[in-house]
Every structure is written in C-alpha cells, then in structure tokens.
Amino acid sequence: MPASTRILLLAHGSSDRRWCETFEALARPTLDALPEARIAYMELSEPSLESQVEQAAAEGIKDIRVVPLFLAAGRHLRRDVPAMLEALKARLDIDVILLPPIGENPRLAHALKGIVTETLET
Amino acid sequence: MPASTRILLLAHGSSDRRWCETFEALARPTLDALPEARIAYMELSEPSLESQVEQAAAEGIKDIRVVPLFLAAGRHLRRDVPAMLEALKARLDIDVILLPPIGENPRLAHALKGIVTETLET
Numbered sequence: 465m466p467a468s469t470r471i472l473l474l475a476h477g478s479s480d481r482r483w484c485e486t487f488e489a490l491a492r493p494t495l496d497a498l499p500e501a502r503i504a505y506m507e508l509s510e511p512s513l514e515s516q517v518e519q520a521a522a523e524g525i526k527d528i529r530v531v532p533l534f535l536a537a538g539r540h541l542r543r544d545v546p547a548m549l550e551a552l553k554a555r556l557d558i559d560v561i562l563l564p565p566i567g568e569n570p571r572l573a574h575a576l577k578g579i580v581t582e583t584l585e586t
Numbered sequence: 587m588p589a590s591t592r593i594l595l596l597a598h599g600s601s602d603r604r605w606c607e608t609f610e611a612l613a614r615p616t617l618d619a620l621p622e623a624r625i626a627y628m629e630l631s632e633p634s635l636e637s638q639v640e641q642a643a644a645e646g647i648k649d650i651r652v653v654p655l656f657l658a659a660g661r662h663l664r665r666d667v668p669a670m671l672e673a674l675k676a677r678l679d680i681d682v683i684l685l686p687p688i689g690e691n692p693r694l695a696h697a698l699k700g701i702v703t704e705t706l707e708t
Contacts, residue, residue, distance in 0.1 A: 469706065471702055471705065471706065473698075473702070475657075478658075478660060480660070482658075482659070483658050483659070483660060486657065486658035486659070486687070486689055486690055487657070487658060487689070489690070489695065490657065490658075490689050490690075490694060490695050490698060491695070491698065492695060493695045493696060493698070493699045494695070494698050494699045494702045497699055497703070498699075498702060498703065498706065500706060501702060529705060531701065531702055531705060533657060533689075533698075534657070535597075535608065535609070535612065535655060535656070535657060536600075536604075536605050536608035536609060536612075537604070537605070537608070538600060538602065538605060563705060565608070566697075566698060566701055567608055567609070567612050567655075568608055568611070568612075569697075569701050571697040571700045571701050572612060572694065572697050572701075573611065573612050573613070573614060573615045573616070574615060574697070575688075575691075575693040575694050575696070575697035576595075576612060576613065576615070576616050576655075576688060577615045577616045577619055577620075578693050579653065579688055579691050579693050579694075580593055580595070580616045580620060580623060580653055581619070581620065583593065583651055583653060583685060584591065584593065584620065584622060
C-alpha cells in the first residue's frame with residue numbers, strides 16, 4: 465500500500481463529548497493498525513474534515529480517501545460532504561474520493577448478526 | 587434461546603426510500619438467521635417501533651430487546667426512544683430493554699478495520 469495515501473474516517477461530530485468518544489473507540493483498532501488512517505469530523509467537533517485534508521495536502525499526500533462513519537447516506541453524504549470535498553479539490557492539488565457509508569458494507573451486516581446473536585445468548 | 591423473545595432492529599427512518607433499503611440490507615443476514623428479529627423505524631418509515639412492539643405484545647411476547655442501528659447515542663437514543671418505550675411499557679404488559687447503539691460494540695470496530703484495510707488494497 466502506498467504511503468502517499470491518507471484515509472479519513474469521517475464522523476458527523478457533536479457538541480456532546482460522549483458522541484465523539486464513541487466514534488474514537490469505533491475507529492481505534494483501525495487507527496492503531498493503519499498509519500494512513502485519521503479521524504475527521506464533518507461539523508461541531510475537531511479535527512475537522514477541512515483541517516485533515518489540508519494537513520494531508522501539506523504533507524504532500526495527493527490520494528485522500530474518505531470513509532464515512534455513517535450507516536446510510538442521507539443529506540449530509542449526498543450533498544454536504546461532496547460539496548465540501550469539491551471546494552477542497554478546487555483549492556488544493558489533491559485527489560479525494562468519497563467512499564460509501566460503512567453501513568453499506570457486508571462486513572457490517574455480518575457484524576450486526578454477531579451482535580444480535582450475542583444479545584440473544586445473554 | 588427462548589422463543590418468547592423479540593429483537594427489534596431499530597433504524598431512524600427517512601422519507602428517502604434508499605435510506606431504508608440500506609438498513610434492510612444491513613439487517614438482512616440477521617433477519618434471515620434469527621426468527622426472533624424484526625426491523626422497526628423510529629419515525630418517517632414503516633413498520634414503526636410502536637407497531638412492532640404492539641405486534642410482539644399481541645403475540646404474547648413479553649421480552650422485547652431493542653438493538654439501535656445507530657453508531658452512537660445522540661438525542662434520539664438518550665431521550666426520544668426511551669420515552670417511546672416507557673409509554674409502550676405503561677400501556678402494554680411487556681418488558682422492553684433498549685440496548686446500546688451498535689457502534690459501541692467491538693464487533694463493529696473490528697469490521698471497520700476490515701473495511702478500511704480492504705479500501706487500502708484497492
């Protein structure tokens with residue numbers, strides 16, 4: 465895998481610190497395993513998506529992939545985030561791709577089955 | 587596992603049909619594997635949480651467990667859903683427990699690491 469790639473795990477953000485702590489715990493194994501990965505927030509929390517993209521660009525990284533920590537695509541992922549990324553691409557010499565929300569990935573559906581099976585066993 | 591348990595996979599709901607399709611796909615392996623499981627929506631989509639709890643009560647099921655298909659607990663899970671469940675418990679002879687949002691489960695954090703690793707390999 466090229467060291468010139470940056471993965472941004474994009475969460476919504478909230479003024480409630482507990483919200484962010486949940487996303488930080490969710491991201492932790494990924495952040496620990498993959499040096500390319502960072503967390504970023506769409507709004508209300510830091511580090512912002514904008515600051516993380518700017519940081520990657522400043523490091524000379526041109527391949528930025530945004531993995532939305534969202535279960536499904538609503539208004540934010542269909543409209544707001546693409547607009548934010550277009551503005552950043554227009555301003556910085558980078559390539560940014562927005563990947564599907566994690567809830568669309570079969571790995572999550574499989575994990576959910578494990579969670580519910582566990583729930584029935586307790 | 588007791589046949590007298592009902593698991594409700596609770597999603598937010600949306601007027602956008604694509605939103606619900608994502609949650610139905612996310613729930614599919616669980617629904618296929620576990621006859622106790624049903625999907626329910628908090629608002630804007632059917633079947634509603636209320637109708638699914640009423641249905642379980644009508645079937646004589648007293649042990650209802652709600653698994654939130656949410657990554658983290660915001661206002662809905664801290665306030666709105668508990669209030670909905672309290673009102674249902676006051677009206678029906680049932681026991682309902684609200685479990686943590688799936689995003690707090692280590693299985694999801696592990697699945698996320700798999701998704702991101704896969705993303706880096708393509």
